[in-house]
Amino acid sequence: STSGVNHESFINGYADGTFGIAGNMTRAEACTVIARLLEKEENIAGATSFADVPADQWFAKYIGFCEAKGLLKSYSGSFEPNKPITRAEFSKMVLAAKGITFNYDNAALMGMECEYKDLTKFDWQFPYIDLAIKMGWLSAEDNNCNADKEIKNEEALDVIVKVLGYDNVLKYDDNKVVNNMIFAANSVSDIQNVGDMSETFFVYLHAFCL
Numbered sequence: 001s002t003s004g005v006n007h008e009s010f011i012n013g014y015a016d017g018t019f020g021i022a023g024n025m026t027r028a029e030a031c032t033v034i035a036r037l038l039e040k041e042e043n044i045a046g047a048t049s050f051a052d053v054p055a056d057q058w059f060a061k062y063i064g065f066c067e068a069k070g071l072l073k074s075y076s077g078s079f080e081p082n083k084p085i086t087r088a089e090f091s092k093m094v095l096a097a098k099g100i101t102f103n104y105d106n107a108a109l110m111g112m113e114c115e116y117k118d119l120t121k122f123d124w125q126f127p128y129i130d131l132a133i134k135m136g137w138l139s140a141e142d143n144n145c146n147a148d149k150e151i152k153n154e155e156a157l158d159v160i161v162k163v164l165g166y167d168n169v170l171k172y173d174d175n176k177v178v179n180n181m182i183f184a185a186n187s188v189s190d191i192q193n194v195g196d197m198s199e200t201f202f203v204y205l206h207a208f209c210l
Contacts (some may be wrong), residue, residue: 001101011185020153022152022153022154023153023154024084025084025085025086025090025152025156026081026082026083026084027079027081027085028059028063028081028082028095029059029063029085029129029153030085031059031066031072032059032062033095033156033160034062034066034071034094034097035062035065036062037067037160037164038065038069039065042197044061044062045063045065046062046063046064048060048079048190049067050063050074050079051077051078052078052079052080052081052143053079059081066093069097070096071096071097072093078127081162082150084145084150085126085156086150087132087145087146087147087148087149087150087151088125088129088147088148089153090151091132091137091138091159092125094132094137095128095131098163100131102128103171112126112127114126116140116143117143117144117148118145118146119145121139121148122181125148129145129147132159133145135162137158137159137162137163137164138155138159154175165187
């Protein structure tokens with residue numbers, strides 16, 4: 001389940017000690033996050049059918065796990081693990097992890113209306129990005145949903161925090177984080193190895209990722 005308040009580490013950052021907050025999340029990294037949300041690290045396993053996911057790569061088991069769970073599909077036989085994942089693709093994965101799926105061609109049949117200038121209700125991305133926006137996980141800009149825009153690590157982490165329900169726990173005051181429920185005796189200053197993160201996101205990394 002992707003709901004609740006107790007989760008093990010699901011994002012570890014990069015070897016250079018940074019989180020890459022402004023960087024794009026790759027498809028492999030998205031699978032890693034989702035797999036760790038659904039299962040304990042030691043139980044994550046699975047072979048994948050994708051031709052471009054060698055079994056000896058670090059991300060193979062996460063992609064295999066997500067494929068086995070029915071969260072991934074490929075119509076070309078490849079997955080492109082190092083390709084940045086889009087807002088619509090990430091929304092689709094998160095919703096699938098919560099058991100919510102759509103047929104690509106049934107948005108109109110469900111009576112859904114598209115209010116976005118950059119998408120129609122007949123596009124496969126529509127029901128996923130629309131629901132993510134309506135749930136408050138993502139935002140639209142000037143009636144553009146930016147479904148095919150690459151999602152940033154910061155944005156993806158924000159989605160996960162909201163999906164888990166932690167956004168009601170975290171409190172912000174002029175970009176200073178106060179979190180009495182999760183932090184207890186800890187403070188943001190005890191994180192020393194994340195050189196590129198704002199203080200606002202220290203709490204995310206500390207409470208949910210390290």
